[in-house]
Amino acid sequence: MPKLKDVCRYIRSKQAGPFWITFDIYFDSRESFDRYHDDKALSVESFAKLYGADPALVKRIPVPQLEMIKISYPRSTPQGGIIERDMHAGQQYVRLSNVSVG
Amino acid sequence: MKTNFDSAIKVIVPCGSLGAGVVEEEIAYGLQLGAQAIATDAGSTDSGAAYLALGKSKNNRGAVKRDLTILMKAQAASGVPIIVGTAGQAGGDLNLAWTRDIVLEVAGELNMAPKVALIHCEQERETIKKLNAEGRISPLAPSSVLDDATVDSCVHIVAALGVEPFVTALEAGADIILAGRATDTAVIAAFPIWKGAPWGPSWHAGKTAECGLQCAANPTAGSGVLLTIDQDGFEVEPLTTHNRCTPNSVSGHMLYENSDPFRLTEPGGVLDVRNAEYKMVRERAVRVTGSVWEPKPYTMKLEGAAAGLYQTIMLVGIQDPDVLADIDGFHDRLLEALYERTRQCIPAEELGEFHISLRMYGWNAVTGLRPAPGTATPPEVGMLFVSTAATQELANAIAHACNPYFFHYPSIMGKELPSYGFAFSPADIPRGQVYEFKLNHVVKMEDPFELISIEWLDLAETGAGKEKSNA
Numbered sequence: 001m002p003k004l005k006d007v008c009r010y011i012r013s014k015q016a017g018p019f020w021i022t023f024d025i026y027f028d029s030r031e032s033f034d035r036y037h038d039d040k041a042l043s044v045e046s047f048a049k050l051y052g053a054d055p056a057l058v059k060r061i062p063v064p065q066l067e068m069i070k071i072s073y074p075r076s077t078p079q080g081g082i083i084e085r086d087m088h089a090g091q092q093y094v095r096l097s098n099v100s101v102g
Numbered sequence: 103m104k105t106n107f108d109s110a111i112k113v114i115v116p117c118g119s120l121g122a123g124v125v126e127e128e129i130a131y132g133l134q135l136g137a138q139a140i141a142t143d144a145g146s147t148d149s150g151a152a153y154l155a156l157g158k159s160k161n162n163r164g165a166v167k168r169d170l171t172i173l174m175k176a177q178a179a180s181g182v183p184i185i186v187g188t189a190g191q192a193g194g195d196l197n198l199a200w201t202r203d204i205v206l207e208v209a210g211e212l213n214m215a216p217k218v219a220l221i222h223c224e225q226e227r228e229t230i231k232k233l234n235a236e237g238r239i240s241p242l243a244p245s246s247v248l249d250d251a252t253v254d255s256c257v258h259i260v261a262a263l264g265v266e267p268f269v270t271a272l273e274a275g276a277d278i279i280l281a282g283r284a285t286d287t288a289v290i291a292a293f294p295i296w297k298g299a300p301w302g303p304s305w306h307a308g309k310t311a312e313c314g315l316q317c318a319a320n321p322t323a324g325s326g327v328l329l330t331i332d333q334d335g336f337e338v339e340p341l342t343t344h345n346r347c348t349p350n351s352v353s354g355h356m357l358y359e360n361s362d363p364f365r366l367t368e369p370g371g372v373l374d375v376r377n378a379e380y381k382m383v384r385e386r387a388v389r390v391t392g393s394v395w396e397p398k399p400y401t402m403k404l405e406g407a408a409a410g411l412y413q414t415i416m417l418v419g420i421q422d423p424d425v426l427a428d429i430d431g432f433h434d435r436l437l438e439a440l441y442e443r444t445r446q447c448i449p450a451e452e453l454g455e456f457h458i459s460l461r462m463y464g465w466n467a468v469t470g471l472r473p474a475p476g477t478a479t480p481p482e483v484g485m486l487f488v489s490t491a492a493t494q495e496l497a498n499a500i501a502h503a504c505n506p507y508f509f510h511y512p513s514i515m516g517k518e519l520p521s522y523g524f525a526f527s528p529a530d531i532p533r534g535q536v537y538e539f540k541l542n543h544v545v546k547m548e549d550p551f552e553l554i555s556i557e558w559l560d561l562a563e564t565g566a567g568k569e570k571s572n573a
Contacts, residue, residue, distance in 0.1 A: 016361040018147050018539035019244060024357050057244055059361055066354055072361035074244035080150040082411060082457055082490045082536050083470075087150055091468045 004041065005097035007032040013093035018079040021051075021089040022072040023096060033067040039101045047071055050095060109332075111294040112137045113307075114341070116173065116326040118314035120144035120186055120201075121161030124169040125325045128341035129176045132328050139293040140173055140184045143286045143312065144201065145191035147405060148359070151537040155257045155407035157196025167204050171212070174205070177277060178214050184278045185268060185289055192407070193283025194258040195224040201280050202559070215562040216277035221267045222555045223282040223402075225259040229553070230404065230545075238546045239404070245542035256406030256540050264369025264402070266550040268292030274558075283405060285368055286312035294331040305373040306393035307336040309366060310355055315340055317355040319348050335391035337383060347388040349380035369550065370400045400550055406541035411457075413533040414497040416487040416508055418522035424513035425520075426479050429465050430472055432513045436460060439511060440487075440504045447503035448496075456500060457490040485522070494532050501530040 005011065009028040016022040025042070027033040040046060048055035053073035062069045077083060086092060114132035116124045120142050129140070145153065149160050159166065177184050190197025202220060209216060230253050233239050239248050253259070263284035269292055271279045281289070290308035295301060307329045310317050314326050317338060324342035338347050356375055357363045366373040377392040425432045440458050461467040463484035487508050489500035509529070510519045547553065 014359050015148060016359050017542075018151065019242075019542045020361045022357075022359070022361050054244070061363060063357070063363060066350060066357075068357070070357055070361075070363055078538050078540075079147075080152070080536065080538050082413070082488075083459060085461065085470060086468055088148060095469065095471075 001100040001102050003097065004036075004099050004101050007036050007101060008097070011093045011097045013089050013091070013096075015079055015087075015089045016072060020072055020074050021092060022070060023093055024068060024070055025096070026066070026068040030067055033064065036101045037062050037069045041099045041101045042069065042071070046099075047096075048073070050099065051092070052076055111297045111299050111331045113290060113293050113329045113331070114140045114326060115290055115311040115314055115329065116140055116142055116341075117169065118316060118325075119146070119161070120169050121159075121166040122169070122314070123165070123325055124172045125341070126172050128324065128326050129172060132326070132341050133176060133180050133182065135328060137182060137328060138297075139182050140176065141290045141293060142185075142314070143187045143284070143289050145188040145193060145197070146286065147192075147539065149191070151407035151539045153190075153197070154192035154194050154260065154405065155409045155535075155537045157190075157192070157194050157200070157258065159190040159197060159200055161191065163204065166201070167208060170204055171208050174208050174212065174214060174216065174278070177216065178212070183272060183276055183293070185281075185293060186279065187263070187281045187284035187286070187289030189280045189282060192258075193223065193260050193281070195222060195282070196258075198222065198280060198282050205278060205280065206559075206561070209561050215560075217275055218278045218280065218559040218561065219271035219274070219276040220557040220559065221263060221271060221279065221281035221284075222557065223261045223263050223284075223553060225261055225404070225553060227253050227256065227259065230259055230406075233545050239543050240546070242403075242542045242544060248541070248543050252540050253406070255408040255410075257409050259404060259406040259541065261402040261404055261545065261553045262369070263554065264288050264400075264550060265292040265295050266370075267554050267556060269296040270551075271556055272296045285403075287366070287368055287373070290329070294329075299331045300333060301371070301395035302373070302393040303331050303334070303336040303390070305366075305368060305395055306375055306378065306390060307331050307338065309373065310336075310338050310352055310390070313355070313358065315345070316358065317347060317352050318345050319351045320345050335389055335393070337387045337389045339384075339387035343386070346386035349382060349388055352388045352390065353378070353380045367398075367401075369402050371395050371397045400547045401544040402547055402553060404541040404543050404545055405539060408538050408540045409535045410538060411490050411492060411536050412494040412497045413536060414489050414494070414501040415531050415533050416501055416505070416524075416529050417526075418485050418508065418524055419482055420485055420522050421482040422513065422520045422522070424517070426483065428513060429462055429483060433460055433462055435513075436507065436511045439507055443507055444500050444503050448499055453496065454492050456496065458500065458504070459488045461486040461488070490536065494534070498530060498532055505529060
């Protein structure tokens with residue numbers, strides 16, 4: 001089974017305001033988008049589990065015209081709190097990029 | 103607002119954020135192409151709550167002055183207005199005053215006398231509590247209903263501006279508008295809306311260009327873009343001829359730092375781009391049609407920054423093979439020992455609630471999660487100590503108590519004590535307060551001007567730039 005990073009050209013994570021983190025997952029082709037964007041590993045439940053998020057608040061929006069899917073969730077602690085380790089959430093995508101798909 | 107809209111409106115967005123490095127040739131090129139305004143934001147919440155809490159800019163003063171000098175020279179020569187939103191990184195009154203002082207300094211140096219509008223949107227805590235008591239404030243996900251204690255915890259509170267106050271300032275003849283916290287989009291959409299352009303394309307153009315050249319195929323070749331808004335849509339192109347926008351680069355920017363790529367809530371409505379179409383025109387520009395503005399009851403988003411507990415940090419580098427052979431075990435044993443040591447050294451009634459964390463850079467500092475079994479041993483790790491307590495003195499005291507353990511704690515008991523690699527002396531660094539955004543709420547407004555005020559500086563009257571105004 002390939003990893004998500006093997007079927008994507010670009011995956012990024014970033015803060016979307018102080019209370020949300022958003023992931024932009026760009027597949028490497030239309031074929032990969034069609035085949036993997038609804039994969040179980042990218043479901044709301046799997047994503048919520050991977051990041052300790054509340055599944056009821058996870059937003060999952062496929063954008064077929066850009067062959068990508070956007071997934072967003074509220075941070076468990078607001079940006080910049082006493083246990084902050086990634087202020088701009090720019091490193092959070094790595095965990096997702098290593099999940100197996102297919 | 104004017105309604106006689108018959109020709110396209112051109113706006114220069116010179117950079118992603120004021121101080122990032124405006125390019126003089128790009129401004130000249132944009133003006134040559136017929137630009138009627140220059141608009142940019144000067145900050146955002148991205149870098150955390152400290153800038154609003156402290157009223158400080160993240161950007162270097164010299165960098166902001168340099169950019170303002172280029173823009174103000176262009177303004178004086180061409181007469182096109184400069185519109186700056188979220189002044190001084192956070193848009194509180196202190197941030198705004200910092201930016202105003204730079205503008206006054208540049209005006210004095212260049213003997214210019216622009217008419218400057220300052221749009222204030224900082225709020226008193228009592229005002230917010232009153233609005234809340236009136237039931238006019240509601241939470242955004244994932245936050246809950248606002249209470250007075252949360253409002254009281256904020257050092258500074260701002261309400262993000264929509265286009266209306268900018269339009270008022272433009273109507274009154276402002277040469278330079280410096281605004282407090284505004285939505286990035288509103289800063290750019292305001293001018294075309296004032297000129298009577300349709301709201302859908304104006305707002306969408308604003309969102310597209312909010313980060314300057316970020317919407318181009320190569321976001322690092324150049325600095326700014328030119329927007330052209332007309333009756334049916336808008337066009338966007340880089341201000342450097344060796345770069346281009348593409349349908350993917352422009353539509354892709356709607357995704358950036360945004361939890362929903364199709365619907366963007368702004369003061370007074372929602373920008374809906376679900377049916378937007380992006381087409382290449384000429385060689386370097388993209389034309390966008392189908393953007394829709396849905397008017398909604400007027401709301402302003404509140405941002406509040408709290409200054410909380412204090413932290414002290416220490417850092418060591420570790421190549422000790424015993425530590426590297428069992429980084430997670432070492433981390434857990436040392437952390438427990440540090441808590442115990444702290445409680446032994448500082449009386450509980452003095453200590454109060456405190457927190458210690460160790461972050462193993464080179465291993466798992468970014469997430470704090472255990473790496474998978476079998477993960478290769480790194481050649482070294484950097485171990486960051488962070489103590490958090492009610493005062494700076496207490497956070498320092500915890501670090502002092504922990505220092506010998508942090509320096510010498512062995513991975514295997516009974517062996518000779520190792521000494522880990524401190525980079526500094528003294529080893530502990532008082533880091534200051536922890537700043538957090540506390541508000542994630544919107545306030546419903548009957549009148550977009552209720553929470554804002556416009557202050558005018560007429561430099562011709564006050565004497566700055568007098569030589570020129572007298573000439």
